[in-house]
Amino acid sequence: MVPEKYNVQAEIIKALAHPSRLYIVSELAKREICVCDLTEMVGADISTISKHLLVLKNAGIVSTRKEGTQIFYKLLCPCILDFVSCIANVARKNAETSMKGV
Amino acid sequence: MVPEKYNVQAEIIKALAHPSRLYIVSELAKREICVCDLTEMVGADISTISKHLLVLKNAGIVSTRKEGTQIFYKLLCPCILDFVSCIANVARKNAETSMKGV
DNA sequence: ATGCTATTTTACCAATAAGCCAAATATGAA
DNA sequence: TTCATATTTGGCTTATTGGTAAAATAGCAT
Numbered sequence: 001m002v003p004e005k006y007n008v009q010a011e012i013i014k015a016l017a018h019p020s021r022l023y024i025v026s027e028l029a030k031r032e033i034c035v036c037d038l039t040e041m042v043g044a045d046i047s048t049i050s051k052h053l054l055v056l057k058n059a060g061i062v063s064t065r066k067e068g069t070q071i072f073y074k075l076l077c078p079c080i081l082d083f084v085s086c087i088a089n090v091a092r093k094n095a096e097t098s099m100k101g102v
Numbered sequence: 103m104v105p106e107k108y109n110v111q112a113e114i115i116k117a118l119a120h121p122s123r124l125y126i127v128s129e130l131a132k133r134e135i136c137v138c139d140l141t142e143m144v145g146a147d148i149s150t151i152s153k154h155l156l157v158l159k160n161a162g163i164v165s166t167r168k169e170g171t172q173i174f175y176k177l178l179c180p181c182i183l184d185f186v187s188c189i190a191n192v193a194r195k196n197a198e199t200s201m202k203g204v
Numbered sequence: 205a206t207g208c209t210a211t212t213t214t215a216c217c218a219a220t221a222a223g224c225c226a227a228a229t230a231t232g233a234a
Numbered sequence: 235t236t237c238a239t240a241t242t243t244g245g246c247t248t249a250t251t252g253g254t255a256a257a258a259t260a261g262c263a264t
Contacts (some may be wrong), residue, residue, distance in 0.1 A: 001145030006121040008130070009189045012196075014119040018222085019108040022115070026108070043103030045224055052222095061195035067253060069231045069240045069253055077195070079188035084111065086181035091110045091178070094162035120252085129212060147254055152212055154252090171210045171261050206264080213258065220251070228243070234236085 014078070015059035020044065023050050026030055026084065028075040037043060117161035118182070123145065123154050128186065130164060130177040137173055 016022055020042050029090060035053065037070065039046045053073055056062045061080065065072045118124055118167045124142050129135060129143065136153065141148045155175055163182065167174045 001143060002121050002125045003191070005193070006125045008193045009186065010119055010121040010124050012189050012192050013115060013124070017112055017119040019104050019112040020222095022112050023104045023108045036239090041103060046241070047225080047243080048223060054242080060192055060199070066231090069238095070129045071241065077188070077192050079191060081114040083185035083188045086109070086179070086185045087114050089181060090162055090179050091107070092113050094114075096163065122252095138209090146252095148211070149213080149255080150253055156212085168261090171208095173211065208243105208263080209261085210239085211258100211260080214256085215256095218251100220249100220255085223247090224245105224247080226241085230240100230241080233238080 012059045012061070015055050015061055016083075018052065020049075021056055022050075022084070024052065024073075025056065025061065025075060025080060028073055029078065029081050032065070032072040033069075033072040033074070038073070046076075115132065117157050117163055118185075120154065123152075123158055124186070126151075126154060126175075127158065127163065127177060127182060131183050132193070134167070134174040136169075136175040137175070140175070158166045165184075191203055 002018070016025065024038055033041075035046065035049060038053070039049045042049055042052075053062065056073075057064065062073045062074060063076050063078060065074070108178055115193070118127065125144065126140055129140070129161045135143075137148065137151060143153045144154075155164065157174075159166065163178060166177050167176070
């Protein structure tokens with residue numbers, strides 16, 4: 001009963017629904033970054049980061065560029081940032097609401 | 103190493119990262135809908151829908167209004183729609199790319 | 205009170221996702 | 235070639251999620 005397009009969209013959203021991946025995307029919005037730098041920034045095992053990046057790539061959110069032994073990732077769709085700001089807005093509202101004890 | 107705000111945001115995004123919930127949110131963007139109608143629309147067990155709605159409510163995405171024995175859900179943040187359109191855009195680009203066999 | 209409808213909660217199972225280690229692969233340097 | 239660095243992949247364990255059925259809860263009518 002759920003139209004097919006929501007399956008497709010949910011797949012993409014799922015790729016963003018993880019703290020590390022969201023952080024990675026936000027940083028990639030500023031500049032290209034290689035896996036080793038992202039690994040340092042996130043502070044997890046490099047294999048974990050590699051898998052996160054694969055998820056983002058499969059979702060069509062990032063692309064890669066090889067330079068020597070390094071692989072640089074970059075953000076494909078800047079509109080992702082608008083989306084993040086919307087979510088940040090919801091988060092802010094939630095914080096306000098819970099402060100009021102509502 | 104990942105700033106706390108990404109944990110908060112990822113929680114909200116996670117709530118949207120499911121086909122049924124995304125469909126529900128899209129429909130709630132048009133009008134208030136009660137649980138029983140949503141159940142019909144999605145075509146799943148009512149307990150499943152109820153859980154999905156709880157997820158959306160906990161994320162601060164929807165609110166409820168009781169009317170007799172029915173409970174109506176409505177969308178709290180219209181900006182969610184912009185976000186969905188961004189995702190739809192990514193999905194469209196992905197489809198184009200895979201068509202070209204890239 | 206009883207019954208009827210709408211909704212949520214609980215309990216349980218199956219499927220998926222996240223994490224790390226170790227092994228494999230790739231590139232460039234010596 | 236061998237070595238070192240960068241990255242991906244496979245395997246494994248643990249934790250989370252999605253689904254349904256059954257029980258519990260709530261509101262309204264009789």
